[in-house]
Amino acid sequence: MEFNPKIVAFLCNWCSYTGADLAGTSRMEYKANVRAIRVMCSGRIEPTFVLRAFTQGADGVLICGCHPGDCHYQEGNYRCLRRYLLLQKYIEQMGIETQRLKLEWISASEGKQFAELVNSFTETIRDLGPCKIKEIVNVLT
């Protein structure tokens, strides 16, 4: 059976979710592998959310927020960026491919960019293959 990646996308309410919405209302087609989760701000995305997504079977996690300087709450996206860079360093130490976690800035008008991002990220994860975290965590339980 062909590997169909499961991807969890955390999208901020003000820019990225609206951008994803624009892709939809503009009838753009993109890969259906992404499960979108709307959060009020990319600064709300705790590292726990990302790690838990992986342990529950996500093959990739996508984080999208407003472009730097555009955050609805002034600097939530900078917090997100710093958490993301720390997470990247951590998951690399844990032997998890860093490409499985991606941060991109998507504005409310970037529906096309969102569709392209989802397609390219899905391909990246498809090439990487299934993520082993869930399996290993289950064996240990």
Added chain:
Amino acid sequence: MEQTKPKLKLAVYWAAACGGCCVSVLDVHEKLFDVIAAADLVFWPIALDIKYKDVEEMPDNYIDITLFNGAVRNSENEHMARLLRKKSKILLAYGSCSHLGGIPGLANFSTKEDIFRRVFEECESVVNNNNSKPLPEYEVPEGILELPVFYNDVRSLAQVVDVDYYLPGCPPQTDRFLEVFTAIVTGAELPPKGAVIGASVKAQCDECVRKKSEDKRIKKFYRPWEINDDGETCFMEQGVLCMGPATRAGCGYRCIKGNAPCRGCYGPSSDTTDPGAKMMSAIASIIDEKEPEDIKRVIDDVVDPAGTFYRFSLPTSLIRRKMS
């Protein structure tokens, strides 16, 4: 201590542990007389000559309280965990290793093969010309010799058997143990099963005595020996990594009072799922940089995030082990 119940039967066992937890029980000093007035010690390998087979012969639920310290690293540890669970009314995970995996849990950064290769082949002080490795069974003329099976993963006690209570710490503060012990002996109402006892529900920072400001901004992280600590200001504000934000209070701040940052042995506070994730959140909030390159430069100072944030809790963290 006034006693309302018949004399208790107390057992203390060490699995993958350093012995510090057993010593912390001995640290009750002269209160030991109160302890043994209230309880008979029926099994305690560090102090008493009672064999495993004696424990096996005890009826089920014979022991009132077992203080189980140490992680589960091999088949012997697992056997004793299951045995003591069966023989004990209350099984208490005593100390960081049985609570969270502890320092032995850091071995989950390696595999069994890595460890055996390092210890029996590569280690500078080892001469092992026939490349021998420990085998679980070995036949000699007199019969078969057995060794415990070394597992690939270190697990906490609760990942192997049902645990009633957790008493955290590396080692637990003896005063906290005495409080818990006194509560059991005097028949005080016990907390709900699964509770972390002998510790606070809050984080270290909530109770820490060091001076904190609301505006923490860090442009560089330091190792403790790189700064001239003023003895008063929050370690994080001075740029020294301190596990306080992600750690349960209740230890009495012995490290902080000794001018050393918290290492996180009491485990995550009650509202924290994963101590490392919490620390990443906390650190991300105080780094005073906005450009990716500058942020990366600051993060470079955090040399070993996984080992630092999960020093005592790797096996019970969300990711649990290094993927191989």
